[in-house]
Amino acid sequence: xxxxxxxxxxxxxxxxxxxxxxxxxxxxxxxxxxxxxxxxxxxxxxxxxxxxxxxxxxxxxxxxxxxxxxxxxxxxxxxxxxxxxxxxxxxxxxxxxxxxxxxxxxxxxxxxxxxxxxxxxxxxxxxxxxxxxxxxxxxxxxxxxxxxxxxxxxxxxxxxxxxxxxxxxxxxxxxxxxxxxxxxxxxxxxxxxxxxxxxxxxxxxxxxxxxxxxxxxxxxxxxxxxxxxxxxxxxxxxxxxxxxx
Amino acid sequence: xxxxxxxxxxxxxxxxxxxxxxxxxxxxxxxxxxxxxxxxxxxxxxxxxxxxxxxxxxxxxxxxxxxxxxxxxxxxxxxxxxxxxxxxxxxxxxxxxxxxxxxxxxxxxxxxxxxxxxxxxxxxxxxxxxxxxxxxxxxxxxxxxxxxxxxxxxxxxxxxxxxxxxxxxxxxxxxxxxxxxxxxxxxxxxxxxxxxxxxxxx
Numbered sequence: 001x002x003x004x005x006x007x008x009x010x011x012x013x014x015x016x017x018x019x020x021x022x023x024x025x026x027x028x029x030x031x032x033x034x035x036x037x038x039x040x041x042x043x044x045x046x047x048x049x050x051x052x053x054x055x056x057x058x059x060x061x062x063x064x065x066x067x068x069x070x071x072x073x074x075x076x077x078x079x080x081x082x083x084x085x086x087x088x089x090x091x092x093x094x095x096x097x098x099x100x101x102x103x104x105x106x107x108x109x110x111x112x113x114x115x116x117x118x119x120x121x122x123x124x125x126x127x128x129x130x131x132x133x134x135x136x137x138x139x140x141x142x143x144x145x146x147x148x149x150x151x152x153x154x155x156x157x158x159x160x161x162x163x164x165x166x167x168x169x170x171x172x173x174x175x176x177x178x179x180x181x182x183x184x185x186x187x188x189x190x191x192x193x194x195x196x197x198x199x200x201x202x203x204x205x206x207x208x209x210x211x212x213x214x215x216x217x218x219x220x221x222x223x224x225x226x227x228x229x230x231x232x233x234x235x236x237x238x239x240x241x242x243x244x245x
Numbered sequence: 246x247x248x249x250x251x252x253x254x255x256x257x258x259x260x261x262x263x264x265x266x267x268x269x270x271x272x273x274x275x276x277x278x279x280x281x282x283x284x285x286x287x288x289x290x291x292x293x294x295x296x297x298x299x300x301x302x303x304x305x306x307x308x309x310x311x312x313x314x315x316x317x318x319x320x321x322x323x324x325x326x327x328x329x330x331x332x333x334x335x336x337x338x339x340x341x342x343x344x345x346x347x348x349x350x351x352x353x354x355x356x357x358x359x360x361x362x363x364x365x366x367x368x369x370x371x372x373x374x375x376x377x378x379x380x381x382x383x384x385x386x387x388x389x390x391x392x393x394x395x396x397x398x399x400x401x402x403x404x405x406x407x408x409x410x411x412x413x414x415x416x417x418x419x420x421x422x423x424x425x426x427x428x429x430x431x432x433x434x435x436x437x438x439x440x441x442x443x444x445x446x447x
Contacts, residue, residue, distance in 0.1 A: 012325070012434075014271065043401055045366075047409070047412070047416075060402035089290070101344045124309070149266045193377070207409075209366060209401075209402050209405035209406065210366075210369065210373070210398060212366060212369075212372075213366065213370045213372070213373040213398075213402075214373055214377075218366050218370065220359070220362070227359065228359060228363050229363075230364075230366045230367045230368035230370065231367070231370075232371050232374055
């Protein structure tokens, strides 16, 4: 395996996901293709029930497709056993959920170090990496705090630190700004953007246009299908001409 | 946009000539609303006619310099003090387009909404990137441009939210229509009703 790793961090190929069977079967995703490269930030938008969260769950191996394949750094998730899958998730994939899923009896640093320690990293090394991640999200001074001593915005930063600790190459975020005020939401987007700029592949599910706008590419889902994509123009002259209208 | 008041406000800062006013206006608003130099001269003529500025003659290099009068200063003060008028909503082409589209047979309103959504999100991506780049420079002169960018971001975001609402209304209407059709016909199978159930469940 090369040192830099493959450019395509996530590949979702012809993925369908159906819940239930027979007459009451519901297709959440229908033959979806989506690739996210290293350094790319992709936002997924769509109305409730369009399949956004199903897609994210499949991307991280939290769920398995009915048909089609999901590849993380060229590894087909479908070919992995439960233990191997859990191991890959701990090493390569970071999740940020709307409800932070933090352990209340652990400090911020211990929460962030947890996935590393579960993976066999020595406590001291894991703590060092956890501190580094907390620094990246701007709260190294809160490392020793417990969750009930922190605001919602601070807890979400801990959750993000846990998602990026140990240089994960794929960051998956499901409405990570849901419970936060707009300034804190902005901070969360800055961290996700920063991870993409540092080379991670980032996938964000959101219904907020202003958050999706931080992405390089916005994918629109409807009824389980990708119906459109929007990429920034990155052309200031066009931007000004547009605004002048 | 009040060019008249904008030029007056700039003259309150210091006496200036036409080209300087144009450059200064565009610098302070991030060149978001380019000014036509002809517009600047016409406006200055009117301001002079109304006694709000005085013409100081040429500065020796062929530029006609204007100074604000006391009446002009009072006018600027009044402009800043008064909220922007809202009794006439500005003409909104998108709202007009959709209002007509929903009332005409055979127009695919969802396609119009989606095409606009993609265009609006793309603009929002560009504004957001411009904001990020400008904010990271942290130059004092960029404050005015950041405010203008924030305004564009909020407006575009509001447009996207409004499009979402329009679409949700359309879907709801279509579902109500289908529900009515189901009641009136006895040949509808469970499969046909399934997508609606799915939408409600998730």
